[in-house]
Amino acid sequence: xxxxxxxxxxxxxxxxxxxxxxxxxxxxxxxxxxxxxxxxxxxxxxxxxxxxxxxxxxxxxxxxxxxxxxxxxxxxxxxxxxxxxxxxxxxxxxxxxxxxxxxxxxxxxxxxxxxxxxxxxxxxxxxxxxxxxxxxxxxxxxxxxxxxxxxxxxxxxxxxxxxxxxxxxxxxxxxxxxxxxxxxxxxxxxxxxxxxxxxxxxxxxxxxxxxxxxxxxxxxxxxxxxxxxxxxxxxxxxxxxxxxxxxxxxxxxxxxxxxxxxxxxxxxxxxxxxxxxxxxxxxxxxxxxxxxxxxxxxxxxxxxxxxxxxxxxxxxxxxxxxxxxxxxxxxxxxxxxxxxxxxxxxxxxxxxxxxxxxxxxxxxxxxxxxxxxxxxxxxxxxxxxxxxxxxxxxxxxxxxxxxxxxxxxxxxxxxxxxxxxxxxxxxxxxxxxxxxxxxxxxxxxxxxxxxxxxxxxxxxxxxxxxxxxxxxxxxxxxxxxxxxxxxxxxxxxxxxxxxxxxxxxxxxxxxxxxxxxxxxxxxxxxxxxxxxxxxxxxxxxxxxxxxxxxxxxxxxxxxxxxxxxxxxxxxxxxxxxxxxxxxxxx
Numbered sequence: 264x265x266x267x268x269x270x271x272x273x274x275x276x277x278x279x280x281x282x283x284x285x286x287x288x289x290x291x292x293x294x295x296x297x298x299x300x301x302x303x304x305x306x307x308x309x310x311x312x313x314x315x316x317x318x319x320x321x322x323x324x325x326x327x328x329x330x331x332x333x334x335x336x337x338x339x340x341x342x343x344x345x346x347x348x349x350x351x352x353x354x355x356x357x358x359x360x361x362x363x364x365x366x367x368x369x370x371x372x373x374x375x376x377x378x379x380x381x382x383x384x385x386x387x388x389x390x391x392x393x394x395x396x397x398x399x400x401x402x403x404x405x406x407x408x409x410x411x412x413x414x415x416x417x418x419x420x421x422x423x424x425x426x427x428x429x430x431x432x433x434x435x436x437x438x439x440x441x442x443x444x445x446x447x448x449x450x451x452x453x454x455x456x457x458x459x460x461x462x463x464x465x466x467x468x469x470x471x472x473x474x475x476x477x478x479x480x481x482x483x484x485x486x487x488x489x490x491x492x493x494x495x496x497x498x499x500x501x502x503x504x505x506x507x508x509x510x511x512x513x514x515x516x517x518x519x520x521x522x523x524x525x526x527x528x529x530x531x532x533x534x535x536x537x538x539x540x541x542x543x544x545x546x547x548x549x550x551x552x553x554x555x556x557x558x559x560x561x562x563x564x565x566x567x568x569x570x571x572x573x574x575x576x577x578x579x580x581x582x583x584x585x586x587x588x589x590x591x592x593x594x595x596x597x598x599x600x601x602x603x604x605x606x607x608x609x610x611x612x613x614x615x616x617x618x619x620x621x622x623x624x625x626x627x628x629x630x631x632x633x634x635x636x637x638x639x640x641x642x643x644x645x646x647x648x649x650x651x652x653x654x655x656x657x658x659x660x661x662x663x664x665x666x667x668x669x670x671x672x673x674x675x676x677x678x679x680x681x682x683x684x685x686x687x688x689x690x691x692x693x694x695x696x697x698x699x700x701x702x703x704x705x706x707x708x709x710x711x712x713x714x715x716x717x718x719x720x721x722x723x724x725x726x727x728x729x730x731x732x733x734x735x736x737x738x739x740x741x742x743x744x745x746x747x748x749x750x751x752x753x754x755x756x757x758x759x760x761x762x763x764x765x766x767x768x769x770x771x772x773x774x775x776x777x778x779x780x781x782x783x784x785x786x787x788x789x790x791x792x793x794x795x796x797x798x799x800x801x802x803x804x805x806x807x808x809x810x811x812x813x814x815x816x817x818x819x820x821x822x823x824x825x826x827x828x829x830x831x832x833x834x835x836x837x838x839x840x841x842x843x844x845x846x847x848x849x
Contacts, residue, residue: 265334265366271307275355277339282358284309285334285366287396288327289377298324301377302335302358305401310348310357311335323363330369330376336362384813384821391818391828403815407803409525411478414498417517423474423500428463430456430480433777440484442493450844456482459796461713462781464501465753468792469784473503478799484824492800492812493824500750501794507736507752510793511537511692514740514748518797522688526806531555531689535740539695544663548670550696553744555689556682558673560666561647562586563657572634574617578659585659588669589647590676593654594620594628601654607675608658613668617657621649674744683743685808690742698722698735699766707768712737714763714778716751717793723759730766740797747802750795757785 266285273282286304298321300311313324320337327333337360348354372393374382379399387394394400415425434441434455441455457463459481467475479499485491502510515535522528536554543550546559564584567575575585596604605616619629621644632640647655656672658665677683698718699708708730710716716735718726725733736752754760760782764774775782800812813819820826840847 266304269306270302270304270309271352273309273339273353273356273358275341278341278356280339281336282339283334283336284311284358286332287369287376288329288331288333291328293325296321300324300327300333300335300360302333303377305405307353308351309353310342311337311360311363312357313360313363317359317361320360320363323365324360327363327365328369328371330372331365332367332369334362334364334366335360385827388813388819388821389827395817400814403803403807403809404817406525406807407799407815410521410803410806411799413521413524414476414478414517417520418474418476418500421474421513423476424472425477426467426472426475427477428457428460428467428479432457432463442482442484445843445845447842458483459497460499461715462778464499464794465715465781465792466784468501468503468753468755469787469789471503473790474501476500479796492816493820495812496799497796498799499794499796501792503790503792505752505791505793507694507738507793510750510752510795511738514750514795514797515690515692518690518740521802522806528686528688528806531687532691535690535692537692537694540693540697541695543693544666548666548668548673549744550693550739551741551744551746552670552691552693553674553677553683553689554691555684555687555743556677558588558590558677558682560586560588560669560673563643563646566639566642566646567635570635570639572631574615574631575657575659583660584662584665585657586665586669587643587647587655587657588673588676589649590654590656591650591680592652593676593680594622594652596620596654604656604672607672608668611668611671612664613658613660615658617659619643619649619655619657621651621653621655623651625651688742688805690740690747693739693741694737695719695734696737696739697731698733698737699730701731705768708766710763710767711735712749712751714767715753715760715781717754717759726762726766736793738795740795742802742805745801745805746798747805748795748797750793752791752793755785755789755791757782760785 265283267283270284270286284302286302289301289303289308292299296315298313301308302311313321315321335358337358339356339358342355342357373386373390374380376393376396379397395404431444431454434443434453439458441458444454444456446452446454460477460479464475477499479497480494481497482494484493519530519533522530531554540550543552548560562584563586564579567585568579570576579585601618608616617631619627619632621627627640644655649655658668697711698716700711702709712735716737719734719736722733738750739746740748754763761774800816803815804812807815809815818826825831
């Protein structure tokens with residue numbers, strides 16, 4: 264080994280020891296003939312001193328610069344009194360260099376490595392191998408390693424078996440576009456990269472493994488955003504002979520142990536709260552609510568249905584709703600600021616925003632109260648728990664639009680008012696999802712989760728009479744406004760699966776061609792089973808307190824799904840295309 268110790272491992276007890284260190288020059292300083300180097304490796308930083316009297320080491324130290332890779336042989340000593348550096352773990356000691364060897368020089372990097380000064384993301388991704396040297400990125404990648412290791416240890420102790428599934432598989436609809444891989448041996452035919460191992464893990468339950476997991480690579484050709492990548496990693500899990508509460512209970516134990524073992528972040532609540540889909544939409548305007556703060560949506564339709572205010576009355580008359588939120592401390596908003604809020608809800612699909620400001624002296628300013636009785640106004644304020652200084656805002660529209668618009672506004676105002684504690688992790692479960700959603704354009708039912716989600720046992724009869732009212736045995740885990748896991752109890756009987764295929768308009772011949780292997784497997788003694796798939800990237804992003812998943816992935820793609828470091832995607836050699844029987848059409 265070129266080093267006897269890691270840089271960050273040296274302490275007071277090593278004083279007097281002869282050590283060999285190797286790493287990168289983090290910073291370099293020449294103090295009038297005495298050179299100080301901060302030497303860095305993955306474990307941390309230690310100060311190296313090159314003094315007069317050690318001429319060869321001093322001469323070499325004077326010629327190195329930041330990011331040179333060097334080896335140092337020297338003696339550990341205590342730092343002089345008054346020069347201890349409490350900001351680093353090795354701050355009590357330093358290494359006096361006797362020999363210093365340059366293993367590899369370095370060009371001047373395009374940005375500072377030794378601190379987290381903001382750098383344009385395109386530059387960081389272009390030089391990702393340098394960006395990954397920075398302290399913040401190393402913390403994130405090592406945290407990811409610790410999380411994945413903890414998952415493996417936890418699930419092994421729970422009797423799970425880790426099994427790899429194919430990357431080259433059959434193209435089937437999973438809700439997003441597949442990445443296709445042409446077959447050289449089968450001209451004109453294609454493999455697909457898996458959007459998830461959904462079918463394969465169910466087949467593993469048919470095969471009798473009972474408890475399976477995999478740290479699975481998944482691929483989806485969809486538009487990118489901060490918490491998405493074309494290739495991503497999920498913890499794929501499946502269990503036989505379980506019900507919904509069994510899966511939820513085990514995953515809650517896993518998440519709690521990850522947070523307690525791998526971070527110092529507090530959990531908002533234990534056990535994790537459970538909300539029905541309809542309750543989440545009604546209270547937060549979304550099925551992935553951030554429950555770190557209040558400002559919940561409140562319906563006032565019954566209070567204003569018979570008022571003289573036509574905007575409210577007419578919407579309610581055609582089946583709509585009036586909902587509002589209380590924004591604390593914003594009664595003093597100017598008309599321009601209120602108009603800005605109106606534009607925000609319009610961007611979410613609402614037609615407008617009604618408002619009521621409660622001044623500190625008890626006076627009321629409003630866009631609509633002149634059309635209401637005093638008792639009605641008092642009842643509205645009471646229902647929203649309005650206090651002096653608060654701004655109450657309302658949207659009148661179809662329920663989905665009103666909830667979504669106010670849900671979006673709720674998050675914007677929470678950030679403006681600093682209501683979301685960035686250190687807290689607020690997990691909750693969303694359950695009782697609708698099994699199907701009606702597609703008006705296609706005039707058919709679509710599965711709200713995926714094709715293999717089982718209906719609630721008590722709702723099976725609704726598949727023939729009222730599919731829109733049937734609930735699925737689906738469960739989503741949400742943290743701080745992000746969905747971090749989604750799962751369900753699966754269909755395990757062929758006849759039930761074929762009924763679902765029929766409801767969504769899938770021709771039996773097409774169903775057989777796409778899913779015949781699963782339908783046939785269900786006839787060979789398939790146990791009841793269910794699973795879930797937490798997203799590793801998104802989970803680590805939240806644990807690390809990062810704004811997007813690119814900060815916790817070693818080599819991510821841009822939002823245009825490009826690798827600007829390596830230049831991917833790129834054109835293929837004509838000979839490769841010919842072998843694959845592919846011709847590019849301009």
